[in-house]
Amino acid sequence: MRGDLLDVRELKVVFYTYRGIIKALNGVELWMNHEERLGLIGETGCGKSVTSLSIMGLIEQPGEIISGDVYFEGKSMQKMSMEELHDMRGKKISMIFQEPVSALNPVMRIGFQVAESISRAKDIKIKEAYPEVLKMLELVGLDSKRTASLYPHELSGGMAQRAMIAMALSSNPKLLIADEPTSALDVTIQAQIMELLDELVREMGNAVILITHDMGVAAEFCDKIAVMYAGNVVERASTVDIFEEPLHPYTKGLLKAVPKIGQSKELVGITGTVPDLVNPPTGCRFHPRCPYAMNKCSQKMPPLIEAKPGHHVACYLYTQEGEHNAN
């Protein structure tokens, strides 16, 4: 088995809409071990969030998993009963979201909402959970007594995200999925939240999937990075390898487009636009924008292969059959 915590195999997810069938995930391959920090990066509409929802078992109408499976600690989620799934969410997998203020229930006090998640995680009554609530709120750096009695709209974005982290980590989950946790926050607040998350996760030993479009955030937080493009994981490697020896043309392009302080190089963007997933390009979905595209790229999707030890890439440049070998 590839990952002892999570193994996503050839996951295909579609959404049925009035415009047609959106082929959101096109055979996603993703795996991770316990206590690993995996960054899932990619641009708008590449399927990062759909992947995380699939891992949570939250794909609902009009969406559907048409093939593939997610294995969590070796167990197939497709075969799990509703009760088992329900039990897993919140206890073994937790999630934090991009818009913390809207992810919280607007008519309930923060204290109650944290207590609710603690009571579910530990199978105790909500009233019994309150001492724990104050402990959790303090852990995330909030003024516990005051914050517990506030409503979500009374919190700033940074405080609300701290409260979300308190809820998510109250069950000490095996896996924490953080879906763009700091994209809506200012840089100084983002730095505070990422530092907090780093400390807590290091202490508690949770595995984390960090979904982000910010290469800087991913570089600072993650051990491994998976790059997604139009519904596929196109490259997966250690963070250092992704930044220093990227293999996939898309990853290379993405890195050249990121502005960096103190770097006088011209930025180079990726020409063309992200494909419409109702009518995605045949074969490799990146081929219309790829400077190295070959004939076969438009015919069949390249498989995700191990090009170097621990460095996986889905590109014909690195397969045996590839006409050219890069480098």
Add this chain to the structure above:
Amino acid sequence: MLLAISTLKKVNTMPTEVKTETLLSVENLKKYFPVKRGAFRRLLYVRAVDDVTFQVPKESVFAVVGESGSGKTTLGRTVLRLIEPTSGKIIYKNEDFTKISLKSLRIFRRKMQIISQDPYNSLHPRKLVKDIIGEGLKIHFHMSSNEILDTVKETLERVGLREEHMFRYPHEFSGGQRQRIATARAIVLKPEFLVLDEPTSALDVSVQAIILKMFKDLKSSLSLTYLFITHDLAVVDYMSDYVAVMYLGQIMEMGTKEDVFNNTAHPYTILLMNSIPVPDPRHKNKKMIPKGEIPSSINPPSGCRFHTRCPYAKEVCKKEEPKFVKISKGHFVKCHFPIIE
């Protein structure tokens, strides 16, 4: 209201440095928005822009950087008089822009254009691209429809779009393409000065790189001057010549890009730079970042506005507002204890 403002007014040491030809000069600009708060609906003011002075040299890129609530967007809009300033002067090419009647503003509006952050809401959804871009031509140059079509076509090519895009609606375009349309609409009037209000923050990085490159190219080919508003210091480094760092309505540090980035003097600028995640996995050091959250601009902290989050704050910072002083040629800082090497 007038009384409240006049008591707040404080004479500042004005940075009057004439380097190259100045296109736009802003002096002690203020914009307060009235708001009613509390059970008694007390009248209070959001001090969005509070006594800001700077000069934009001709054909340069002047970046205004700050976090949300720092007043950078209000500043950009006030400079164009899309929002009327509460007080202060805006001098555009030796003419006091604040004193011009609304009627004669029209002539200036042609020369000063804005490109806003959200390309999804800034284009009229029920107008064709040719009408969106051509409307200004009709108003300002009284062109015939054929002339308009020719000019629109030419401008579209300038921003990297094609002739056939003229007869489409905004919803048919991606975010990057829409930002190109907004740019075409601005440059078709042959402006001299453009306010770019976070023009790429709604776009993905691969598209951002292309759009920023386009702004750079247009600047040199059309001899434009930019007031570039952004929250992203990496983009500032890539684009600009001069930088002003704003915090709670005031400029904390201002100077050439080299001064602000390499000889940083204000603690806020340093902490802001520390907060930026570095896209380099080998760069791993514990860094100092500002504590706490951004205070409200209705009731900003006394003394230096940054003192509540500043690790170097001393007693005097709480009591006395620091002056905006020059520490070297063209480099200004608003701090009691600037870091000078």
